Each structure stands twice: as structure tokens, then as C-alpha cells.
Amino acid sequence: MPSQEDLVVMDVTESPIERPKRGQKKFFSGKTGEHTLKTQLVIHQKNSQIICIGHGK
Structure with missing residues (x-):
């Protein structure tokens, strides 16, 4: 279990x-x-993995 919080960039x-x-x-x-x-x-900030892509109007 990771001790640091997972951060994301949006x-x-x-x-x-x-x-x-x-x-x-x-x-x-x-x-x-x-x-x-x-x-x-x-x-995901730590490993640069794309978590989600969304598009719309």
C-alpha cells in the first residue's frame, strides 16, 4: 500500500x-x-499514465 497520496493532473x-x-x-x-x-x-502525476480522456461540446 503506497504511503503517498496519488495525485492527478487535469x-x-x-x-x-x-x-x-x-x-x-x-x-x-x-x-x-x-x-x-x-x-x-x-x-497520473507520478508515472505519467493517462487515466481518462473525455471530449464533448
Whole structure:
């Protein structure tokens, strides 16, 4: 059993996409002023193992 706490690093980024024909409002980012997809990455800090990848609107 490890004596140290396990730490994770989480990062979220927005990637620009072409304007969708349907559901434009769901993909529009007021922060960047364009249509984007968000991607989240969770990594174990000690061994750099990817724990989780998520993406969405």
C-alpha cells in the first residue's frame, strides 16, 4: 500500500471546428468567439499514465 497520496493532473482545452449546420449554439464558445470542441485529459502525476480522456461540446 503506497504511503503517498496519488495525485492527478487535469487539463481541458478547446479546439476550433467548422461551424456545424445543426446545433450551432451548443458548440459556440463565448470565450474564444468561435465553434469549438472541448477535450479533457487526466494524467497520473507520478508515472505519467493517462487515466481518462473525455471530449464533448
